[in-house]
Amino acid sequence: LAKTTQPISMDSYEGQEVNITCSHNNIATNDYITWYQQFPSQGPRFIIQGYKTKVTNEVASLFIPADRKSSTLSLPRVSLSDTAVYYCLVGDPGSSASKIIFGSGTRLSIRP
């Protein structure tokens, strides 16, 4: 499994755009990049997944450069409710032995 590295914590203010970058230098050809969000006292929740270039949904955008050794989760115009831990995961979803392993995540704090 490819190891991921992301900042331990980040702070921002309401209305700002927040970008969280994850490094995954050893990503394999069949690996996808997935981001989860976890609020206090809840289980993690899937946010977005991508393989290359850019993916956008109603919650976030995911930017993946051509070499795929890193990825950036972009949250537009954050609010207080976006305060959570964000996890970057890398793995091969098509593998029958596909574990879902979480790292330390990035603790995002949004201030008024």
Add this chain to the structure above:
Amino acid sequence: DAGVIQSPRHEVTEMGQEVTLRCKPISGHDYLFWYRQTMMRGLELLIYFNNNVPIDDSGMPEDRFSAKMPNASFSTLKIQPSEPRDSAVYFCASRGDDGTSSNTEAFFGQGTRLTVV
């Protein structure tokens, strides 16, 4: 579907007692995962099943922990005997396999907060 259902939501037990945590995955999902979360160790994968068969239990901390999946709609995680260091939030998650190569979305339950005193 009501999502992944875990019970109980909270459990307080005395050291040495047996504890059983329960999970009902989303209907039709082929994979079931058990995680443990603590402040010190984060979110750890304990064991996961595919089609009711345990695939990898390398994350199970010791022989006191055991997990079963007797059918596609039910799984248990048992700790016997329990110890104070087992205190944590235990999450169950399930994932489907729709045959595409990009499906990794796992759905988590609300967790069971276990306190061993």
